Amino acid sequence: xxxxxxxxxxxTVFANNFVLTRFLGLCPLLxxxxxxxxARGMALATMLVLTLASVSSYxxxxxxxxxxxxxxxxxxxxxxxxxxxxxxxxxxMRRFQPLMQRMLGIFLPLITSNCAVLGVxxxxxxxxxxxxxxxxxxxxxxxxxxxxxxxxxAMRERLxxxxxxxxxxxxxxxxxxxxxxxxxxxxxAGMGQ
Numbered sequence: 001x002x003x004x005x006x007x008x009x010x011x012t013v014f015a016n017n018f019v020l021t022r023f024l025g026l027c028p029l030l031x032x033x034x035x036x037x038x039a040r041g042m043a044l045a046t047m048l049v050l051t052l053a054s055v056s057s058y059x060x061x062x063x064x065x066x067x068x069x070x071x072x073x074x075x076x077x078x079x080x081x082x083x084x085x086x087x088x089x090x091x092x093m094r095r096f097q098p099l100m101q102r103m104l105g106i107f108l109p110l111i112t113s114n115c116a117v118l119g120v121x122x123x124x125x126x127x128x129x130x131x132x133x134x135x136x137x138x139x140x141x142x143x144x145x146x147x148x149x150x151x152x153x154a155m156r157e158r159l160x161x162x163x164x165x166x167x168x169x170x171x172x173x174x175x176x177x178x179x180x181x182x183x184x185x186x187x188x189a190g191m192g193q
Contacts, residue, residue: 005136012140015188018116019148020181025116029149030174032107039153041100042107043146045093047139049085049111050120054138056081057121058131078121079112086112116145148185152178 018024032042057078065071090108093101101108111117120141124134155177164173 005132008133008136009140009143012137013144013147014185017144017148017185017188018119018141019145020178020185022116022119024119025114025145026178028107028110028114029152029178030171031110032104033149033153033174034156036150036153036157038103038107039149041097041104042111043142043149045089045104045108046111046114046117046145046149047142049082049089050117050138050142050145051135052088052138053078053082053085053117054120054124054134055131056085058124058129058134061125062131074125075118075122078118082117082121083112116141148181152181155181 012018016022019026019029028042028046032038057074060077060081061071061074065074065077086109089111090101093104093108120138124137127133127137129137152174156174159173159177168176
């Protein structure tokens, strides 16, 4: 049983990383990853939102949508839950971490439209995860997102100091770097199968 939970975590962070293998969450990756501080804050905020949204969407699906036989409203319900969780996190950050909230700016509310958050909720339903598995899957997906986000931010900070040819500066070198990271994570393919 414990092995199953560890496998969910390790496979989701590395082998099935949402950003590098499923290409979900690329907008925040490219938008927030220019500095480590903002990447760290976004990773923590996304981790909190993704974990809470995974648990909440599981509860909504199992205890509201299934009993009422309105499973077709799952996507709409999950979107509402995700928006509510983002608002809660934003209010908490405004109260306890106002500097971080200002630093993240528009990117914090954009977690609502991060397709990785909705993807986790939908995959939890498809995989028929229980409550603990849903929470772990959400947490691990966010941990994998955070890992890639911070590694990418570190690379971009170093690239700012490097002599990059004019044609590759900015988005082109960022996309090349992201593709190289994706190839590196492909080495974990088959793990957790």
